[in-house]
Amino acid sequence: MGLYPLAALAFGGALLHVLNHALFKGLLFMGAGAVLHGAGTAEMEALGGLSKRMPRAAFLFVLGAAAACALPPFNGFAGEFLIYLGAFSALNGPANIVLAALLALAVLSAAGALALAVFSKAAGAVFLGEPRTQAAAGAHNCGPLMNAGMTLLAAACVVSGFAAPFLILPVSTALGAAFGLRTTLDFSGAAATPLIYLTAAFLALAAIVWVLAEKRRFFLGGRQPAAGPTWDCGYAAPSARMQYGASSFSQPLTAFFQPLLRKTLNIPVIAGYFPGKASFSSEARSVVFDHLYAPVIVRLRGLAFRFSWLQHGRLQFYILYIVAALMALLLWKL
Amino acid sequence: MEIIKPLIQYLAVIILSPLLLGLINRVKAKFAGRRGQPLLQLYFDLYKLSYKTPVYSRTTTWLFRAGPVIGLSAILCALAALPFAGRPGFLAFDGDFIFLIYLLGLGRFFTVLAALDTGSSFEGMGASREVQFAVFSEPAFFLALAALSKATGKLSLSGMFLALEPASWQAAAPALLLLTAALFIILLAENSRVPVDDPNTHLELTMIHEVMVLDHSGPDLAYILYGAALKLWFFGALIASAVLPRHSGSWLYDGAAFLGMMAVIAAAIGTVESVMARLRMIKVQYLLMGALVFSILALLFQTGR
Structure with missing residues (x-):
């Protein structure tokens, strides 16, 4: 080997x-x-x-x-x-x-x-x-x-x-x-x-x-570096909102993994010469979560609820469960 | 004498690297019918930049200053493990290439963070593209080295290139050809050359690596430019070692042949840049996937034998 x-x-x-x-x-x-x-x-x-x-x-x-x-x-x-x-x-x-x-x-x-x-x-x-x-x-x-x-x-x-x-x-x-x-x-x-x-x-x-x-x-050599604005390509009024955000940073990759992420985009329709306010949003859903974890968890929970009558809060019965389990194990090992 | 040979090799690499870019530019100038800039232009630029006073954006923090230092350190450390003309570097151990690839990752991480530190939308854009393309080029690089490891049965970069002989090319030509092609595509992508990126472009919106370093100046920019030249040497040396397997035993002869091969690779890059347009940004990932497929095929060919 x-x-x-x-x-x-x-x-x-x-x-x-x-x-x-x-x-x-x-x-x-x-x-x-x-x-x-x-x-x-x-x-x-x-x-x-x-x-x-x-x-x-x-x-x-x-x-x-x-x-x-x-x-x-x-x-x-x-x-x-x-x-x-x-x-x-x-x-x-x-x-x-x-x-x-x-x-x-x-x-x-x-x-x-x-x-x-x-x-x-x-x-x-x-x-x-x-x-x-x-x-x-x-x-x-x-x-x-x-x-x-x-x-x-x-x-x-x-x-x-x-x-x-x-x-x-x-x-x-x-x-x-x-x-x-x-x-x-x-x-x-x-x-x-x-x-x-x-x-x-x-x-x-x-x-x-x-x-x-x-x-x-x-x-x-001990010279004091000069301070200035970030290079803005000649644009006079950059604002913090123009920065690359977290979702824009990962956009090329999330677009590539679209079959797995199922990103839904909410794109506003721009119409007319003077369009009003518009908002854009995107949401990434995970296929693995939606179609693998969630159904399995739902089934598991349903199954667990069927046995919920076992859990009733009476201590003496819980101790009985333990004793029964131990006895069963002991008998099985005999 | 044997003990100082790796030192001489290392010095040759760190002194000669900027010359590669001079050669590429000279080839491109010849294609365009120009005289071109001096061969040693990058050396002049590095000298000039080193003694300039930098300008820092008020948005930036320590990361912006640390980025170039760590980026250059990573590639300098990687070069210490790189074989030169089939001879091992200082650092040669089993799995050294894993360390090398992650060193490149370290340089990328801090370059990207330094770019994001400026808060510029252009630099964010470049950073985003840089990490995106790495997702495709890194597996291709790993699998190309896996194919080489499979072809030679060795686990260190120096071991692989030392075990590579003219007979290996006779025995496994398709696999070695495919992995050389994959390495060349990765070289073009990692060093932001045409067709992935254009080092001559002046439009921020279309750049990748160059746009990430827009705000750097003075010694920081010198570090970045020098690091880029060293990185080009790093990938070029891998290809030169793969296609030039004959080890005559004479250190001087091997070294000269290796340096000649590096010049040929520079000419090849210059030729590709002269005869090709760059790809549309959204097509780049398919080129890199092509490299990945080449690597996988090379590995499968080796396995099937």
């Missing part, structure tokens, strides 16, 4: 990713909470420019977004790297394994690029540019405790990004508990060298960033 180590590599990578996912996803949710707290709304189209009003949260959110896109040198990368490596190693297996690996590679890489689109949209629409509404313009910074929570998770994202080789131990312990010693050894053997190289590469990247930032300071 030459494929055993590959499966161990990919599964270990997935476990590592789960570990790291907890860190950056927690950070991103806290960031969303900070925005909701500071601006009073979490509607992306109503925000913008929060980076000026809550700079700390903006910095930490961007860091979390980069980690979520699995960008080096943050912690999202190592897990995805091992899954990719497992898929690439599987390319040298028999034909049916190659097809599975091909599918995995295509889906993973497309999902990676889509994640980049999604998180640059979220960070851009919420924190960058000019505020689109009064609520966003009047947003206030979040308190030190709120910032501290996010800072802690962000620091964990950076540290576990650089310290990926040290995370082999907990992951392989978990693998050992589930699948035995051989999987553990296969995983740590295959993952150790690449992860150590990755850490070296991350350090090189950090060093290059530092050198280039210093070099830029040298080029500036």
Whole structure:
């Protein structure tokens, strides 16, 4: 079974990713909470420019977004790297394994690029540019405790990004508990060298960033950069509403995935030389939600309600259920 | 001597990269019957821009200043892992190309955020297109490398190109031809060349990469232009390594042949730009899907053998 180590590599990578996912996803949710707290709304189209009003949260959110896109040198990368490596190693297996690996590679890489689109949209629409509404313009910074929570998770994202080789131990312990010693050894053997190289590469990247930032300071030579308006192509009165919004940013992609998203557009008809006020709106429905989740959930709920007479709030009967279940299990095992 | 060879190779790359764009422009000028700008124009531009005082929009924040620095760092780091004339770079490990593709992603992420930081509708438009096209070009790139990995049985970029021999071309010509074609399309798309984007355009509405950097100036713009030249070298070097598999053993000979091949690729890009119009924006995704199909076919050909 030459494929055993590959499966161990990919599964270990997935476990590592789960570990790291907890860190950056927690950070991103806290960031969303900070925005909701500071601006009073979490509607992306109503925000913008929060980076000026809550700079700390903006910095930490961007860091979390980069980690979520699995960008080096943050912690999202190592897990995805091992899954990719497992898929690439599987390319040298028999034909049916190659097809599975091909599918995995295509889906993973497309999902990676889509994640980049999604998180640059979220960070851009919420924190960058000019505020689109009064609520966003009047947003206030979040308190030190709120910032501290996010800072802690962000620091964990950076540290576990650089310290990926040290995370082999907990992951392989978990693998050992589930699948035995051989999987553990296969995983740590295959993952150790690449992860150590990755850490070296991350350090090189950090060093290059530092050198280039210093070099830029040298080029500036202490001169004060001039301030001006954003280039507006000669238009005299740009307004915040002319910025690319969240849905306009993702429009090319949502148009491409129209068969899956079923976006409905409400386009006003413009008639006459002096048309009155008009409004445009679009709503994306998910085919998977509407036609897979929703029907299944409805059926499940219907089924569950049929047994609702079991739940009546009388404690003695509940204890009877437990006893009956235990007795049944005991008899079954006899 | 062996120890400093990667260093010399790396220096050659970071010094010679801007020359590629000079060559492309010279080829385009010849096609148009012009004399063209000096071969070293980009070097002059970089020098001039480095010592200019930048102008920053009042809308921008630290991200706008960090974007060019991180973008250039990412590609400089990627070049350290890139093989040169079939010889490994500093950083060569199993799966290094996964790291390289995600480094390009890091550069893209911060370029896009720096563009959105200006609050300009044009730059938002360019950013939106950039992330859209990456959704198609990134799988194509991954699968092209998967086909190469399958053809050579190696898991590092240096290993793959070292294992690629003239005999591999005899044995797997269709697959290698398809993946070279896929890589060339990805090169054109990732470096915003015709037919995907036009580096000479002056209309903001039609641009992709150039419109994202409209507001950058001074050293920041120099970093961006230099990063673009390095990125062109990065993709060009992948193609040059794929089509030039003979390793004579002589470092100087191999290096010279490799540099000659890079010049040929620059001429090819210049020729494509001179004889083709750019595609309509909504057709670009189909071109990139073509590259994806080429990659998948290359992989399937390799599997069927």
